[in-house]
Amino acid sequence: SAVISQKPSRDICQRGTSLTIQCQVDSQVTMMFWYRQQPGQSLTLIATANQGSEATYESGFVIDKFPISRPNLTFSTLTVSNMSPEDSSIYLCSVGQGSTDTQYFGPGTRLTVL
Amino acid sequence: AQSVTQLGSHVSVSEGALVLLRCNYSSSVPPYLFWYVQYPNQGLQLLLKYTTGATLVKGINGFEAEFKKSETSFHLTKPSAHMSDAAEYFCAVKIGGYNKLIFGAGTRLAVHP
Numbered sequence: 001s002a003v004i005s006q007k008p009s010r011d012i013c014q015r016g017t018s019l020t021i022q023c024q025v026d027s028q029v030t031m032m033f034w035y036r037q038q039p040g041q042s043l044t045l046i047a048t049a050n051q052g053s054e055a056t057y058e059s060g061f062v063i064d065k066f067p068i069s070r071p072n073l074t075f076s077t078l079t080v081s082n083m084s085p086e087d088s089s090i091y092l093c094s095v096g097q098g099s100t101d102t103q104y105f106g107p108g109t110r111l112t113v114l
Numbered sequence: 115a116q117s118v119t120q121l122g123s124h125v126s127v128s129e130g131a132l133v134l135l136r137c138n139y140s141s142s143v144p145p146y147l148f149w150y151v152q153y154p155n156q157g158l159q160l161l162l163k164y165t166t167g168a169t170l171v172k173g174i175n176g177f178e179a180e181f182k183k184s185e186t187s188f189h190l191t192k193p194s195a196h197m198s199d200a201a202e203y204f205c206a207v208k209i210g211g212y213n214k215l216i217f218g219a220g221t222r223l224a225v226h227p
Contacts, residue, residue: 001160031213042204042217043158058214092157100146100165101213105158 004106023093028073031096120218133192137205146208147188
């Protein structure tokens, strides 16, 4: 499976600011995904990011709040904009691989907003 | 609509005892099913998956799961729990040509001496 890294691993931010999270994969992949895991909760898909096209957002998530870039087949960024304490979560990227597009996850970015 | 139900948000077992984590899904078409494990302060690691073929699938760390279509279940088992198995376990379903993973709420497994 692909090796996935995320930067930063954790951050503490002030409300009203923005944070950009990077996801790097060691091989080329078509599909990348961004998830949010709120404290004590399961994972919720934010958006699917395919190279060369606009990200597809799930219900409840909008591009103005969570802009995503996918400049090539090994890299993506998620920005959390105009943050509030409710944005405090773990943000994870994943990639789909193989004939069944099995998803493999990065280590996550733990975000705390004060 | 597809959904996943994990029965029991917390499960506690003794070291050496059987681990059974329950997962039921709802899908109108044959699903792909997955179990992931999340250790504290880490991302998700794939334990095992069922896509087609043999309904009993074996994964890492001695875990296995059986797909039972008649019961719409994909329960995760391990014959003998180890202290290192303490973690959060997530069941997930993916429908055929769609790439979206639907996750269950998760089950936190505690293993005590």
